Amino acid sequence: MAFPTTVNSQITDAVTQAGTQVLGSGPAFATAALYQATAQAMANAAHNATHAQQQGYIVAQAATALAVARLLGSAEHGVGGVNPADILASVYPPPAPSPSPAATAAAALAEGEAAISVLQAIAAGGGADAAQARENLQQLAAVAAAPAA
Numbered sequence: 001m002a003f004p005t006t007v008n009s010q011i012t013d014a015v016t017q018a019g020t021q022v023l024g025s026g027p028a029f030a031t032a033a034l035y036q037a038t039a040q041a042m043a044n045a046a047h048n049a050t051h052a053q054q055q056g057y058i059v060a061q062a063a064t065a066l067a068v069a070r071l072l073g074s075a076e077h078g079v080g081g082v083n084p085a086d087i088l089a090s091v092y093p094p095p096a097p098s099p100s101p102a103a104t105a106a107a108a109l110a111e112g113e114a115a116i117s118v119l120q121a122i123a124a125g126g127g128a129d130a131a132q133a134r135e136n137l138q139q140l141a142a143v144a145a146a147p148a149a
Helices: 009-071 084-091 101-124 128-145
Strands: none
Touching (some): 009 084
Protein backbone atom coordinates (compact mmCIF):
# COMPACT_ATOMS: atom_id res chain seq x y z
CA MET A 1 0.00 0.00 0.00
CA ALA A 2 1.22 3.51 -0.82
CA PHE A 3 1.83 6.36 1.61
CA PRO A 4 -1.31 8.27 2.70
CA THR A 5 -2.13 11.08 0.23
CA THR A 6 -5.13 13.16 -0.74
CA VAL A 7 -5.75 10.72 -3.63
CA ASN A 8 -7.95 7.73 -2.94
CA SER A 9 -5.80 4.80 -1.81
CA GLN A 10 -7.55 2.42 -4.21
CA ILE A 11 -6.43 4.57 -7.17
CA THR A 12 -2.81 4.66 -6.05
CA ASP A 13 -2.89 0.90 -5.46
CA ALA A 14 -4.31 0.31 -8.98
CA VAL A 15 -1.63 2.48 -10.59
CA THR A 16 1.11 0.76 -8.58
CA GLN A 17 -0.19 -2.69 -9.53
CA ALA A 18 -0.36 -1.73 -13.23
CA GLY A 19 3.27 -0.56 -13.16
CA THR A 20 4.34 -3.72 -11.38
CA GLN A 21 2.52 -5.85 -13.91
CA VAL A 22 4.34 -4.14 -16.81
CA LEU A 23 7.71 -4.69 -15.12
CA GLY A 24 6.86 -8.28 -14.28
CA SER A 25 5.70 -9.24 -17.77
CA GLY A 26 8.85 -7.94 -19.54
CA PRO A 27 10.93 -11.12 -19.10
CA ALA A 28 7.99 -13.26 -20.26
CA PHE A 29 7.64 -11.22 -23.46
CA ALA A 30 11.38 -11.43 -24.09
CA THR A 31 11.31 -15.20 -23.65
CA ALA A 32 8.32 -15.49 -25.97
CA ALA A 33 10.15 -13.48 -28.64
CA LEU A 34 13.20 -15.74 -28.26
CA TYR A 35 11.06 -18.87 -28.68
CA GLN A 36 9.34 -17.40 -31.73
CA ALA A 37 12.66 -16.49 -33.39
CA THR A 38 14.07 -19.95 -32.63
CA ALA A 39 10.99 -21.63 -34.11
CA GLN A 40 11.29 -19.55 -37.28
CA ALA A 41 14.98 -20.40 -37.63
CA MET A 42 14.26 -24.12 -37.19
CA ALA A 43 11.49 -23.96 -39.79
CA ASN A 44 13.87 -22.28 -42.27
CA ALA A 45 16.49 -24.95 -41.64
CA ALA A 46 13.96 -27.72 -42.27
CA HIS A 47 12.82 -26.04 -45.49
CA ASN A 48 16.41 -25.67 -46.73
CA ALA A 49 17.17 -29.31 -45.94
CA THR A 50 14.09 -30.46 -47.84
CA HIS A 51 15.07 -28.36 -50.87
CA ALA A 52 18.61 -29.72 -50.85
CA GLN A 53 17.28 -33.28 -50.63
CA GLN A 54 14.98 -32.70 -53.60
CA GLN A 55 17.86 -31.37 -55.69
CA GLY A 56 19.92 -34.42 -54.78
CA TYR A 57 17.12 -36.70 -55.95
CA ILE A 58 17.00 -34.91 -59.31
CA VAL A 59 20.73 -35.51 -59.86
CA ALA A 60 20.39 -39.14 -58.71
CA GLN A 61 17.52 -39.69 -61.12
CA ALA A 62 19.55 -38.34 -64.05
CA ALA A 63 22.51 -40.52 -63.09
CA THR A 64 20.24 -43.56 -62.85
CA ALA A 65 18.79 -42.87 -66.29
CA LEU A 66 22.29 -42.68 -67.74
CA ALA A 67 23.38 -45.87 -66.00
CA VAL A 68 20.32 -47.76 -67.26
CA ALA A 69 20.98 -46.55 -70.80
CA ARG A 70 24.58 -47.77 -70.60
CA LEU A 71 23.51 -51.12 -69.16
CA LEU A 72 21.18 -51.57 -72.07
CA GLY A 73 24.12 -51.00 -74.40
CA SER A 74 22.66 -48.01 -76.14
CA ALA A 75 24.66 -45.17 -74.64
CA GLU A 76 25.55 -43.88 -78.08
CA HIS A 77 22.09 -44.20 -79.58
CA GLY A 78 19.91 -43.53 -76.58
CA VAL A 79 16.87 -45.39 -75.32
CA GLY A 80 13.54 -44.54 -76.84
CA GLY A 81 15.10 -41.73 -78.84
CA VAL A 82 16.60 -40.07 -75.73
CA ASN A 83 20.34 -39.58 -75.71
CA PRO A 84 21.87 -39.92 -72.20
CA ALA A 85 24.24 -37.07 -72.98
CA ASP A 86 21.17 -34.85 -73.43
CA ILE A 87 19.95 -35.89 -69.98
CA LEU A 88 23.27 -34.92 -68.43
CA ALA A 89 23.37 -31.69 -70.43
CA SER A 90 19.95 -30.74 -69.04
CA VAL A 91 21.22 -31.27 -65.47
CA TYR A 92 24.69 -29.78 -66.04
CA PRO A 93 24.54 -27.43 -69.04
CA PRO A 94 27.87 -26.70 -70.73
CA PRO A 95 29.40 -23.29 -70.13
CA ALA A 96 28.73 -20.57 -72.67
CA PRO A 97 31.55 -20.06 -75.19
CA SER A 98 33.83 -17.10 -74.65
CA PRO A 99 33.35 -14.24 -77.10
CA SER A 100 36.07 -13.72 -79.68
CA PRO A 101 38.56 -10.86 -79.19
CA ALA A 102 37.00 -9.04 -82.14
CA ALA A 103 33.54 -9.28 -80.56
CA THR A 104 34.93 -8.07 -77.24
CA ALA A 105 36.62 -5.10 -78.95
CA ALA A 106 33.41 -4.24 -80.83
CA ALA A 107 31.40 -4.34 -77.61
CA ALA A 108 33.97 -2.12 -75.86
CA LEU A 109 33.85 0.36 -78.76
CA ALA A 110 30.05 0.51 -78.63
CA GLU A 111 30.08 1.06 -74.87
CA GLY A 112 32.73 3.76 -75.21
CA GLU A 113 30.78 5.57 -77.91
CA ALA A 114 27.63 5.43 -75.78
CA ALA A 115 29.51 6.80 -72.76
CA ILE A 116 31.01 9.65 -74.81
CA SER A 117 27.56 10.53 -76.17
CA VAL A 118 26.16 10.70 -72.64
CA LEU A 119 29.06 12.87 -71.46
CA GLN A 120 28.64 15.20 -74.46
CA ALA A 121 24.94 15.60 -73.72
CA ILE A 122 25.68 16.44 -70.06
CA ALA A 123 28.49 18.82 -71.05
CA ALA A 124 26.10 20.71 -73.34
CA GLY A 125 24.01 21.56 -70.28
CA GLY A 126 25.08 23.84 -67.49
CA GLY A 127 26.19 23.62 -63.89
CA ALA A 128 28.65 21.49 -61.97
CA ASP A 129 27.65 18.34 -63.83
CA ALA A 130 28.53 19.93 -67.17
CA ALA A 131 31.96 20.98 -65.89
CA GLN A 132 32.62 17.46 -64.60
CA ALA A 133 31.46 15.96 -67.92
CA ARG A 134 33.80 18.26 -69.90
CA GLU A 135 36.68 17.24 -67.62
CA ASN A 136 35.86 13.56 -68.13
CA LEU A 137 35.78 14.05 -71.91
CA GLN A 138 39.22 15.68 -71.80
CA GLN A 139 40.56 12.74 -69.76
CA LEU A 140 39.14 10.29 -72.29
CA ALA A 141 40.71 12.25 -75.15
CA ALA A 142 44.09 12.11 -73.37
CA VAL A 143 43.77 8.35 -72.85
CA ALA A 144 42.78 7.83 -76.49
CA ALA A 145 45.73 9.93 -77.75
CA ALA A 146 48.28 7.99 -75.65
CA PRO A 147 50.18 5.26 -77.50
CA ALA A 148 48.97 1.70 -76.81
CA ALA A 149 51.05 -0.25 -74.34
